[in-house]
Amino acid sequence: MTSELDVGMGAGGLATADMVLNIGPQHPATHGVLRLRVVLDGERIVSAEPVIGYMHRGAEKLFEVRDYRQITVLANRHDWLSAFSNELGVVLGVEAMLGMEVPERAVWLRTLLAELNRVLNHLMFLGSYPLELGAITPVFYAFREREELQAVMEEASGGRMHYMFNRVGGLKEDVPAGWLGRVASAVSAVRRRMPDLEALIVGNEILEARTRGVGVLDVATCTAYGVSGPIARASGLDIDLRRDDPYLAYAALFAPGGPGRVVTRSEGDCLARLQVLLEQVHVSLDLADACLDTLAMLPAGPVNQRLPKVLKVPEGERYTATENPLGFNGYYLVSRGEKTPWRLKLRSASFNNVQVLSQVLPGCLVADMVAVLGSMFFVVGDIDK
């Protein structure tokens, strides 16, 4: 018997040798070009190392030679599933450094669009994660709902993915007539049809068997690796910047009695992470409804500020963190009073979230690797920047 065959048979009294298995960079479960270097002992993973950087575009360096409007274009691209939230961090930081007051109507519209973007992002993963586990059907239902919301996003901003709708001081332009009504019907349509998607995921024995107790992530590892967002909350880390460090209109929405609430689980396994995502969709739809109610009562007004021809941010530095759909997204802006930033450091959620794979994967079976990998809900553009 050759030694290769021993490796294939794994444990069981036979002598085994560790095998290095290369996953990616083109594995479909990696949502882009993530590479995993996995050392296997038979069917069991001994160690795993995420190898990143295949998609590095040097976004931070590109920011330094662009003005703030051009930065918005680039910033919405690193995590292509949460473009609106990405733009938001840049403009909030610049506005804070300028001491600029944003019109109330713009604040509420931004909150509404950010929550719709969160639903879009979560629906993508609610469709793709079962797909990675072998369930093909849920993705069609998820994309049907995504289409509903993308239609209203496109009607307002003109884009389906890269909205480019934020400007320093507000939004690019006001929304079209009747748009708020169409958002309300889109939100209610998505809420009405969510049970279709849930019926395929929640309580499905096969999905539970694949995910329950698999890839357990504890709170200590979460904090050690800076894991945030739905993944950290699935491990019981009760932290959400919308409530804990409110920006936009979240202070009002997350006030006692408001529709906002932070979804947590304590199990920390793949199933808990999926459940958090699913419940957050419902919370975000409620928040969107609350925004629509408020927008209907606000007085008429502008959605942006008049800006100077050349926008220069005063000298100084500021770190702006927002709760992106996938976790904390931060921009550390250092300005030397020029029209371009001197430095704009980007802290993206997926970068930290994916590092934890080196702690979660060892001990798992190869068959569970894709389940764990998919449940980390990352976008490779957000890792490599």
Place this chain on the structure above:
Amino acid sequence: MSPLPGILKGLATTARTAMRPTHTAEYPDVAPDLPPRSRGVIALLEENCTSCMLCARECPDWCIYIDSHKETVPATTEGGRDRQRNVLDRFAIDFSLCMYCGICIEVCPFDALFWSPQFEYSEVDIRDLIHEKDRLGQWMATVPPPPALDERAAEPGEIAAATKPARGAGLVGGAGTAPGAGATGPGARMPRTVRPRPAGTGTRPPTPREPLTGTPESVPDDTPPAAGPPADGETR
């Protein structure tokens, strides 16, 4: 644990959905219904372009190419001064580089660039994605009028500027012409630019969602670059 209940539940959902009308559209046969703000392609209204290069400079990845030269226009009156004007030789957008951000359209001070929802211009050769000014001009026929704004929106800048009293209106013997009343008074200026009609002033009702039809050639020319009535005595 038997997987059967989950499978049956899933099949029930599928069966229920199969009874409902379809959500999909057979794309090449059924044109998608795109909103007027949809960012499909950039159209150029060449008459309005002064080759000021603002769009080319503000483009985040510099995919706009402009060549121009100066021509001298001889004086029209006796003893007058010869004038110089820019003549546009080349205006090209490389859509293989374009990031569809719309900054060029936003910064254009003379309304020479517009978004069109038209998207059917894929090419086999990447070099054919550079649209020269004649091709960019053809897209103008597909530019829809902008949608009417939400009832609680502040009035658009153009209207606010047009309703603002003209400069010097309060002076003695005021040259203050009524805004939009045409160029009669000495203080009024001829509008320098032509632009498509905004929604609501056209002959058609302002439909918030324009159905997209066909290629630029086949589109009925119902949204002309209205060289028509100078609706506003706006000053820029």
